[in-house]
Amino acid sequence: MDRYTEVRSFALVAEHGSFAAAALIEGVTPVIMGRRLDALEKRLGVKLMHRSTRGLKLTDLGEQFLEGAMALLKEFDKIESSITADRNTVRGHLVVSAPAAFGRKHVAPHGPAFQKRFPELKISFNLTDSVVDLVRDGYDMALRIGTVTDPNYVAVNLYPNRRVLCATPDYLERNGAPQTLEELSQHNCLAFNLMGGQQRGWTFLRDGKPIAIRVSGNLDCNDGELLFDWVKQGLGIGWRSTWEIQAELKRRELVTLLDEYAIPAYDIQAIYPQQRFLPAKVRFFIDYLKEVYNQPGYWDGSR
Incomplete structure (x- = not known):
């Protein structure tokens, strides 16, 4: 026995x-x-x-x-x-955190289709721009934009992404395009003000080293979607992720600026706590998002 x-x-x-x-x-x-x-x-x-x-x-x-x-x-x-290789065994409760704007457009909308594959699974989304503690707050996983350095988490790259400067052709026609990072001080920069973002400045890469440039403008906000809307209205220069602006770039409604200084590693990542055995519900949802994000034309809306 x-x-x-x-x-x-x-x-x-x-x-x-x-x-x-x-x-x-x-x-x-x-x-x-x-x-x-x-x-x-x-x-x-x-x-x-x-x-x-x-x-x-x-x-x-x-x-x-x-x-x-x-x-x-x-x-x-x-x-x-x-x-287990049997996808039908995925069950339980999957709790996911994601940045507000990104989660609203590119995470939560895929929940119903994923849940339809696994009817015994319940999914909860928490969309917030605050950084949550996965273990303390009871999350199975989170979506993050940018490099994750916490050694207690495992990070899986889902799709490449950068942070770039952008503005409308109309704004640039009225104000000119900055040719150097220092010239940003002469422009209306629409900054994120959560946790001192505007005071710390925008971070770029020059000669292989990170450099923070102080910016200022007549509007700032702690809501990324509203900031993006202001940029599209031609009210100033914004610092946005490439995942967010692909459709506008394709339609030539936005133009990127000073691309040579953009930070290259700002990828879309799924993270989860270090653990010996990864639950199937987490593994399959990560695989599903990776599959969706890598469909041709997904980010610019042409698929």
């Missing part, structure tokens, strides 16, 4: 309070369940459970062993779940 069967049988008897109930779940007779417990106690050399006509009662060592047994069985179930 294998050890797993013995441990599982012991845990079932302890959980349900009788050999008959546990035997019904296992599809065997109560006598067989009793033999399994006998074999486990003999191998361990200790008494795990007192049995009498009045019922079952765990010994002190039995209580201790049950705690470890439940953790072991749970870990075993996670191992099986992590390597």
Whole structure:
């Protein structure tokens, strides 16, 4: 008799309070369940459970062993779940965090189609520009824009992205195009003001080294979508991600500026906490988003 069967049988008897109930779940007779417990106690050399006509009662060592047994069985179930190839087994509750504007356009809208593939799965989205703590706040995964440096997280690149300066042709016709980073001080820069973004300035790459340029303008906001709308209205220069502006660039409604100074590594990433076995619900959703994002024409709206 294998050890797993013995441990599982012991845990079932302890959980349900009788050999008959546990035997019904296992599809065997109560006598067989009793033999399994006998074999486990003999191998361990200790008494795990007192049995009498009045019922079952765990010994002190039995209580201790049950705690470890439940953790072991749970870990075993996670191992099986992590390597299963059957997509129909994806179930449970997937909790996802994403930046507000990006999540609204490119994460949450794909939830219904993904959930349709896995009817037993429930999905919750939290869209916020605040950086959440996945473990403390109970998230299975998050979407992030830019390099993730936290060693407690695993990052998976979903699609390449950069941060670039952009403006409308009308704005540039009225104000001219900056030729150097220093000339940005002469322009109306529409900055993100959450967590001191405007005070820290915009970060570029010059001669292979990051450089922060202080910018100013007559409008700032903590909402990226509103800032993007102002840029499209020709009110100033914006610092946007390439995922956000592909359609406008294709229609020539926006023009990029000072591209040679853009930070190259600002990719769209999925992150999740470091763990021995990745839940199937997380793995499959990451694969699904990667599949969607890499469809030709997805980002410029031409597909």
